Amino acid sequence: MKRLYKSSLILLSTAVIAGCGAFKNDVDETKGWTAPQIYEAARESVREGEWKSARRYLAAVESRHPYSSYAQQSLIDLAYVNWKDDEPEQATAAIDRFLALYPNHPGTDYMLYLKGMVTFTPPSAFLTSYTGQDPSERDPRGLRQSYTAFKELVERYPESRYANDARQRLVWLVSTIADNEANIAEYYYIRNGYVAAINRAQGVLREFSGVQAAERALFIMMKSYEALNMTEEANDAKRVLDQNFPDSKYYKQGLTAQTSWMDWFSPKGWFN
Structure with missing residues (x-):
């Protein structure tokens, strides 16, 4: 019994010491x-x-x-x-939280820039054999959040030290998001969802100006209208396609003529 009592005291003492050590480690050294x-x-x-x-x-x-x-x-x-x-x-x-608490703070432009960077995925992230994924095939929500933040930055603070970099990123974001919309339009077209394909293709033309994806969007619109026997609308889409892309590769090769996203990515050090 004495031996058992002694052992219990040793275990209890060890636990108390360990507890004191843990408490000591939890002491806030910044107090005061x-x-x-x-x-x-x-x-x-x-x-x-x-x-x-x-x-x-x-x-x-x-x-x-x-x-x-x-x-x-x-x-x-x-x-x-x-x-x-x-x-x-x-x-x-x-x-x-910062933007809500301090809307007129001198650091607002930086916070908008940082907000854009949080969800921005630069092209270099895809220049590996490991992923091999076109950024336009990814979930576009993060890219749209980046677009919104960068756009607000350049509109509100055009002379900000971060504005020029944000503008370059916006160019890439616009092209990538437009490609994503064209990818979705093509997805619906291949699966005979012609109305949905037309709506997505129209979104590319309506929301994004001067993007390469417009060529594919117009072709998808034309072919979707043809599939729906909407001759007048198909002719209108063809007319716009011919005006803007008179030598469109899609006439000969169909949708297999997609241009690699890397074709328009230049120069290499854009975001370095």
Whole structure:
């Protein structure tokens, strides 16, 4: 019994010591720190790529000094940290909160740019044999979110340091989203969903100006109208196709004549 009692005391003592150690590790070392001190610790974590600790410090600045300029800057940095840490939803949430709280902040242009970057997928992401996927075949929702953010940036802040880069990204986004719509139109056409194909093709022409996908969209419209025996509409689509693409490859090759998305991707270092 004495031996059992002694063993129990040893186990209990070990548990208490371990508990004290765990409690000690949970002590907030920033207690009593000023906003500049906590923020500097956060910046150091960012520089070191320590996203978890950076997030903790930035949250501490916001919660303890909510009306300070450091709180505003911390929210900007928090969005960046979440983006770099591959947490797009949290990054977008931080950006939206910032834009709602500080609509006239000098950093608004940067936050719009960052919002566009969160869901932007550059062409270089697809230049690998691993994926081999055309970006226009991906879910376009993220690309549309990027388009909206970049568009707002260049319209509201045309002289922003981020505006030129955003404009270049918009060119790529417009072409890619238009290609996606043309892909969907072709999908419906091949499956005899001619009305749906026409609607999607019309969307390409209505929403996007001067894109290469317009050629395929017009051809799909023409062929869909022909399949529906709508001769007048088919002739109208053909007339517009001939005016804009007089030597259209689709007449000879059909929809197998699709141009690779890489054909219009130039120069290589667009987004570097």
